[in-house]
Amino acid sequence: MRASRLGCRAGASGAAAMIEPDRCGETCWPALDLDTESVLLMRAMPADIEPTGKIVILRTYVGGGRARSIFDWMCLRPGDWPLWGRLAYLFGEEAVRSVVIAAAEREAEKAAIEAEEARLEEEERIRLRRQIDLYILDPKSKRPGLSLQSGDEKKPFFLMSFSEKWERERVLDWLRWQKHRFHEFRDLFQAEGPVALERLVIAGMRATEAEIRTRGLASRGRRPLRFWRGE
Amino acid sequence: MSGSAVEGLSQCGALVASTGGGDATTAAAMIVAESLSSIPVPLGLALPLSLRGGDPEAQSRLHLGLGFCWQSQLLPYVHRAIRRSGDAASPWFTLPPLLVCGAAGVGRTHFARRLAQLAGLPHVGLDLSDPAGTEQLRQRPRGPDLVLPSLPVLAMAVSGCANPVISIAGLDGADLETQGELAKMIDPRTGARWVDFATRSTVDLRQISWIVQCRDPSMISPALLGLLSRVELHWPEPHELPLHLAEVLAEAAIDAGVIDRVEHRVAEGLIHLQRASGSRSTARLYESARHWVRTAIE
Numbered sequence: 183m184r185a186s187r188l189g190c191r192a193g194a195s196g197a198a199a200m201i202e203p204d205r206c207g208e209t210c211w212p213a214l215d216l217d218t219e220s221v222l223l224m225r226a227m228p229a230d231i232e233p234t235g236k237i238v239i240l241r242t243y244v245g246g247g248r249a250r251s252i253f254d255w256m257c258l259r260p261g262d263w264p265l266w267g268r269l270a271y272l273f274g275e276e277a278v279r280s281v282v283i284a285a286a287e288r289e290a291e292k293a294a295i296e297a298e299e300a301r302l303e304e305e306e307r308i309r310l311r312r313q314i315d316l317y318i319l320d321p322k323s324k325r326p327g328l329s330l331q332s333g334d335e336k337k338p339f340f341l342m343s344f345s346e347k348w349e350r351e352r353v354l355d356w357l358r359w360q361k362h363r364f365h366e367f368r369d370l371f372q373a374e375g376p377v378a379l380e381r382l383v384i385a386g387m388r389a390t391e392a393e394i395r396t397r398g399l400a401s402r403g404r405r406p407l408r409f410w411r412g413e
Numbered sequence: 414m415s416g417s418a419v420e421g422l423s424q425c426g427a428l429v430a431s432t433g434g435g436d437a438t439t440a441a442a443m444i445v446a447e448s449l450s451s452i453p454v455p456l457g458l459a460l461p462l463s464l465r466g467g468d469p470e471a472q473s474r475l476h477l478g479l480g481f482c483w484q485s486q487l488l489p490y491v492h493r494a495i496r497r498s499g500d501a502a503s504p505w506f507t508l509p510p511l512l513v514c515g516a517a518g519v520g521r522t523h524f525a526r527r528l529a530q531l532a533g534l535p536h537v538g539l540d541l542s543d544p545a546g547t548e549q550l551r552q553r554p555r556g557p558d559l560v561l562p563s564l565p566v567l568a569m570a571v572s573g574c575a576n577p578v579i580s581i582a583g584l585d586g587a588d589l590e591t592q593g594e595l596a597k598m599i600d601p602r603t604g605a606r607w608v609d610f611a612t613r614s615t616v617d618l619r620q621i622s623w624i625v626q627c628r629d630p631s632m633i634s635p636a637l638l639g640l641l642s643r644v645e646l647h648w649p650e651p652h653e654l655p656l657h658l659a660e661v662l663a664e665a666a667i668d669a670g671v672i673d674r675v676e677h678r679v680a681e682g683l684i685h686l687q688r689a690s691g692s693r694s695t696a697r698l699y700e701s702a703r704h705w706v707r708t709a710i711e
Binding site for chain 2: 209225228231239261265268269271272274275276277280281284285
């Protein structure tokens with residue numbers, strides 16, 4: 183049930199303008215007096231007793247700009263309106279404040295804390311998302327490998343396996359100096375899959391090896407980039 | 414009616430009304446007892462007793478204060494009685510005799526007490542399952558032992574009220590003679606001049622609100638059953654239970670005289686009662702509420 187935000191209806195006294203829910207309860211419902219920053223409880227009365235058909239059974243000042251949010255909270259709980267009406271009659275204003283206002287403010291505080299926690303979690307997730315790590319894999323009785331893993335995930339998004347360790351080391355000699363391109367690699371992986379990324383890695387490695395050889399900086403043996411430091 | 418003269422004193426059961434100058438409120442009263450001998454009726458019963466529950470404050474309390482919204486069979490009787498009490502011809506509150514049925518613990522006595530309190534009427538309970546209770550309905554002469562007035566008559570005399578609320582419990586276990594005695598009190602034909610031997614008078618019991626409790630209507634004599642309007646009470650549904658807990662908590666706080674000190678801790682009291690509500694017994698809820706009020710408030 184949504185609180186009425188379009189216009190308002192005159193209260194029982196006719197003097198103060200009040201906002202009431204779109205659908206009032208059969209016996210009791212909340213109302214809002216913005217002028218006095220108060221929330222009210224209204225009660226239906228027989229027409230022969232009260233010509234307007236309703237009376238104010240509780241008016242409690244909330245203040246601090248909270249009246250609207252508390253009224254909206256009350257409007258979302260029509261099942262509780264009869265109980266609040268009874269508490270107001272049986273025990274008075276403070277009972278309703280302790281049950282309703284305090285509960286509304288506790289929930290608002292809890293919601294604010296949860297929103298803040300969610301915001302912080304999202305910030306952390308974004309931060310971790312930016313982080314991509316290169317892992318060297320040596321699982322027992324399995325092929326050696328390399329993997330790329332996002333900080334916000336539990337599994338690597340890219341895995342290269344090799345028959346021999348020296349093959350892995352050869353690729354690692356190049357790949358470890360591509361950290362500034364890891365986001366690009368992840369985007370390619372997401373767009374075109376693992377094979378495209380593997381081709382890019384191998385092509386990049388070979389291109390660098392060829393360039394280093396041309397410059398006379400390549401190492402002998404199976405790992406030309408062994409002493410290359412990304413320059 | 415006008416002026417300040419008191420009218421119509423002489424006849425038992427006659428309505429007596431007096432008005433204050435310039436005040437639209439009429440205070441009703443009636444003489445309920447008439448002596449069977451030359452000895453005046455004792456206990457003040459010869460004087461007019463007030464008929465209560467028709468004043469604007471009582472009307473307002475009954476309209477606003479009577480919960481029990483889940484007792485759909487009961488409320489129409491009460492609302493009719495409220496409307497009648499606003500009638501100038503009979504400005505006092507009286508319920509038709511009710512037979513209130515339902516499982517144990519639904520809150521029959523609780524309802525009777527709350528109704529009486531809101532209407533501003535005295536309430537007294539009588540348990541006919543107890544031999545002492547049967548004796549209170551009508552004492553049997555036993556040689557030199559003093560015979561006391563019947564409980565309804567005593568209630569009227571002590572409270573000065575001609576229309577108290579009287580709860581009758583344990584009717585299921587009462588014998589036919591006792592049920593017959595009760596029927597004579599409730600039946601307006603015989604209740605208009607019911608003989609109370611202790612006071613040696615006839616007493617008009619017609620304005621009493623009788624609330625007869627029973628679990629098994631088959632145990633009640635047809636004669637008595639025919640005098641009562643049957644309503645079924647039930648334990649509140651889960652979404653209605655908090656309302657019942659609030660009513661019981663209020664009753665306990667009123668009885669302990671601390672109703673104006675409870676309001677800051679109502680939430681706590683309701684949580685306490687919620688834990689006790691599994692027994693589905695209003696009596697146990699009440700005891701739990703009394704315990705909480707004693708330990709937390711007093």
